[in-house]
Amino acid sequence: MALTAKKPTIDDVARRSGVARVTVSRVLNGGPNVSDAVRAKVIRAVEELDYKVNPQARSLAGGASRLLAFVFASDPENEPNSYYESALELGALRACLALGYQVLIQNVPQSMPDRQKRVLDLITTQRCEGLILSPPYSDDIALIDAALAQGCRVVAVSPGGAGCGKADGVGIDDEAGGYDMARELLRLGHRRFGFLAGLEGHLSADRRLEGFKRALAEQGLGSEAYVALRGDFTFRSGTRLAPELLDHSLRPTALVCANDDMAAGVLSAAHARGLSIPADLSITGFDDAPVAGIVWPPLTTVHQPVKDLGQRAVELLVARLTGANSAPGPVFELLDHAVVSRQTTAPG
Amino acid sequence: MALTAKKPTIDDVARRSGVARVTVSRVLNGGPNVSDAVRAKVIRAVEELDYKVNPQARSLAGGASRLLAFVFASDPENEPNSYYESALELGALRACLALGYQVLIQNVPQSMPDRQKRVLDLITTQRCEGLILSPPYSDDIALIDAALAQGCRVVAVSPGGAGCGKADGVGIDDEAGGYDMARELLRLGHRRFGFLAGLEGHLSADRRLEGFKRALAEQGLGSEAYVALRGDFTFRSGTRLAPELLDHSLRPTALVCANDDMAAGVLSAAHARGLSIPADLSITGFDDAPVAGIVWPPLTTVHQPVKDLGQRAVELLVARLTGANSAPGPVFELLDHAVVSRQTTAPG
DNA sequence: ACGCTTATTGGAAGCGCTTCCAATGTGTCT
C-alpha cells in the first residue's frame, strides 16, 4: 500500500513563505493587518504545497468546531424516506458546503425514551456549535432551553408555537397555507370536509388546521362542517384513516390532508373503493413533495420551499455563530408558500 | 445568556480520581494493563463529572478522526428525494451511531465538472478516514485508486464491475435480480419486452439488464424479443420514455424498469393513455422503494435491503479501520434480494 | 533471598493550530 507522504502543516507553509506561523494563520483566517506582499507569498506557498488546514487542530486551538447538527425525528422503520426531511437535509448540506461548515445528521426517533438526552449528548460529545431542529423538535422548549444553556445556538425549522420565542427560526406561514387551501376548496363550492391532521406535537402542521378553520369560519361554517382525524404523516396512515373520514355521517366532499404522503394514501384508498377523483371527491395535500406529481391524478397541494428552509436554517445559524447576526431577540424568517392546483380538486 | 461552565477535561478526571492523565486515557480507550480498582475509580470520576472526551483533541493527538464520508451523486435539482440514497444514508447513520463514528454526508452531483477532486478534497480537508461510495461512484476506479493512495479506506456500495477488485464492497446480486424478474415474467407467458435501463455508468443497474437477457436467452429469446432504452432513474424519465417503448413495433407486453421511480413513471404514462394495468400491460420495478406501494396498482418489483447495505458498508469500513478485518484482498458482501409480486404483473 | 519477567503507573513530548502580547517599523501631529 502506497504510504501517503505526510500532509503539510502550517509550519511547512510558514517556512516555505519565509514568515512566521502566526502570519500564515492570519492569512488563512482572513485576519487584518497583513500586507499584500506577505499575503500573496503565503497564498502561493499554500497552493504549491496543496496545504489544507487541519480542522481538528483548528477546533482544538480556537474553540470553534464549525460543526452543526441537524436533528430529525422520523422513525426509519416507518418512514424510510420522508421527503420533508431529506429535502431539509439537502438544503442544509448545500449551505454548509458554501459556508465551510459541516453538519452531522442525527436521526432521533420520537419513540426513543431518552431522546432529549440523546440530542444534548450530541452537542457535548461532538462539540457541535449549532443545532437545527426539525419538527417536532422545533417545538420542544425544554430541549431548546437546554441546548441554549449549553451555549449552543439553535434554529427551529417550522416551529409552530412558542418555540419562536426562544430561538431563531425559519418556516412558512402554515396557518395561511391551510387557510389558502381551504379558501380554494370553498371557492369550488365544497361545504363539508374531512381533515387529516398530522402527528400530535407537530405544532406547525396543526396550524394548517387552524388556518383551515379560519377560512371556514369566514363563511360562517363551524365544527359542524368538518370532521378531523389525526394521522402520522405516512402514506399508510392515509389509507388507514380514509375510510373513517369517507364514511362519516357528514359525507365530506373534500378531504384536506396535512401532508402529501397522507393525501396519497387517501387517494389510494379512494381508488380502492372505486371513487372517481376528483369527480366524486376532492383531495388535497401539503408540501408539494415529489409524490404529489407521481400519484394519479396529480395532487393539488400547498407548495413550500423545503430545501430553502434547510438552507436558510444553516445560514441563520452561521450568522449567529460568526456574529453577523447579533439581534438581541430571536429572528424568524418567513418563506413563501403557494397553492398548486393540480387534478385532485374539482367543484364539489 | 447563561454562560456555560467550562467542560471538564481529562485532567479534571485525572485529578478527581487521583491518577495520572495517561491512565484515564487508558481507561477511556479500553487499554490493557489497568487494575480493576483504578478503572472503577476513573469511571466513577467520569460519571460524576459527566466528562466527554473531546473528539477534536483526540483526533489531533491520536491521528484518527473517526470520520467517514458518504458520497452520493443525485442532483438535488432533479431528484430531491431518492429513496435509494436516503435509505443508504439512514443505514450508515445507524451503524455509525452504534460504532462511535461520525459520517459526513456529501452530495456531489455527477454534473459537477470537478467532482472527483471534490470528493478527494473532502478526505484531505476533513481528515476522513473512510469513504462510502454509492453508485455510480462505486465504479469510479480512478476515484477509488486516488482515495486508496491517500491512505483512505473505501467501500463501494453496489459496485457493478471492476470496482470490486480494488475496494471492499456490499451489494446484492443485481444480475440475478434482473434474471429473477425476467423469469417471473416469462413464467407469466410474456415474450415481448421493453426494458427501461438506468443512467450510463451505473454498472450495477446495467447488470440487471444482463440478468434479464440471460433469462430470455435460456428460453431461446434474443435481441428480437426486447427493446431497451436508457432513463435517468427518475419518475419523469419513466413518463417521458414510456411512449417510445409502448409504440415500438415490437409491441411489448411487459415493461421492465431498472428502478421503481421509473416504473412509477411508466405506470403513470400507461394510465394516461388509458391502458389497464396489469391486464393490458405488465410493469415491473426494482428496489422495492416506498413508491412501489404508493402507486396504483402497487408495483411488482425486486426488493433489496437498501438500509442494510448502508449499514454493512459502514461496518465493513470500520472493520478495516480498526484492523478487525485484515484480509489481504478486498472482501465483498452479498445481501439477499427477492422478487415481490404485487399487482402490476399478470399473464401476458 | 536474588535476578528475572510481567503487570501497572506516570512523566514528558508533541499533534497543528489559535490566542495573547510584545516587538518592530512607518507615518502623522505639534
Place this chain on the structure above:
DNA sequence: AGACACATTGGAAGCGCTTCCAATAAGCGT
C-alpha cells in the same frame, strides 16, 4: 525633531488528548 498612533510581524503559550518510554510494584523460579 520628538512623541505618539497605527499598521505589521513574530514569540510563546497552550487547547485536550495520545503516544513513547521510563519507573515502580508485583510475581516467579531456583
